[in-house]
Every structure is written in C-alpha cells, then in structure tokens.
Amino acid sequence: MAYEVIGKLVAKYDTMQRSETFKTREFVIEKSDDIGGRIITNYIKFQCVQDKTALPDKFNIGDELKVSFNLKGSKWSKDGRENYITNLDAWRLEQAGSLAQNMQQNTSSTKQDFVPDADPGDVVDDLPF
Template identity: 65%
Template sequence: MSFEITGKFIAKYDIVQRTESFKTREFVIEKTEDIGGRTINNYVKFQCTQDRTAMPDRFNIGDEVKVLFNIKGTKWVKDGRENYITNLDAWRMEHIKLSQEDANMPPAFIPDAPPSEIVDDLPF
C-alpha cells in the first residue's frame, strides 16, 4: 500500500552504508496543518534505500514537496524480548508548484470517453 504527504523539505542527512551491499539515507519534511484555529507542525522523517538515496539531492531545503512512500515494519528478538521498528520508505519525491494563477483556474473538463465515442442521446 502506498501513501503520500506534502510539506516543506527541512533536512537531509548523509548516506549511511549499512552493509557492503545496503545503504540508506534519511530526510525530513514539515507538515503544517490548521486544526480548530491552531497551527500544528508535524515533522516526518523518511528513509530511502539503495539507488533512491540520491533522490533528496534534487531538492533544496525549504522546497514544497510531495513524498510517496510505503510503511514497512520489522520485528526481531534480542535477549528474549521482541522489538519492532517502523520505517516510512520513500520511493518518490516531487516538487509542488502552486502559483496563484493555477489556484484560480477552474478544473479542466475531461470527458469520460474520447470525443469520437460521446453519444448525444437527448430526446430534443
């Protein structure tokens, strides 16, 4: 299952070589929401792996971004005790470009069928 979130890109960390063949990188976005007249800031840390570790390099701190990610969980047992870790595994990032002109434009009309297949069956 895939999820997405938008927010301000606020931190990116160095690539960490976990094993000889596995590397990770973390980055953070800030998600700001108005709830009941209060501004709530949430800071969400993501992980990207392998060839996706270069993904945050295309973005500058302060950019508005959309992150597409999966939730992954791992369980392991240490000293007879179960431990769990949850990762937000980012697999795509996009710039969010909202201009005032775009915000004022009405949504485009896209018919359900191509024009050649639209049938006018009104009785008048």
C-alpha cells in the same frame, strides 16, 4: 500500500552504508495543519534505500515536496524481548509548490493526512443509504 504527503524539506542527511550491500539516506519534511484554528506542525522523517538514496539531491532545504512512500515494519527478538521498528520508505519525490496550495484550498477539515493509493474499482460502497 503506497501513501503520499506534502510538506517542506527541512533536513537531508548523508547516505549511510549499512552493510556491504545495503545503504540508506534520511530526510525530514515539515507538515503544518490547521486543526480547529490551531496550527499543528509535525516533522516527518523518511528514508530512501539503495538506488533511491539520490532522490533528495534534486531538492533544496525549504522546497515544498510531495513524498510518495510505503510503510515498512519489522520485528526482531534480542535478549528475550521483542522489538519493532517502523520506517517510511520514500520512493518518489516531486516538487509540490502550487500543487500543495491547490490541495489545501480544495480540501475540507475532515481530510486525512496520509491517503493510500486506491484503485476506484477496489472501493466497495456498502453504505445503507
């Protein structure tokens, strides 16, 4: 399932070689929302894997980005205890600038921050009215 979010790039880190065949790179965006007249700021850390680790290179700190990403989760056991980890795997970064301003002007206070991509044909309208 794919998601998108728009925010300001505030950090990008070096690529980490996790194993002989696996590498990752993390970056952080800042996303602020006006909720009932109060500005709430969140910092969201994403990771890029393998051939996507070069994606942040095209952007500078302070740039407004649209990040397309997938939610990934895994489970493992260690010493009889179950552990879970969730990753936000970014697979596309785009300059957002005016796109972000247009989206904020055209959305209502009931908008969702993370909206999954959906095929309109997959949406079932089963409301009784």
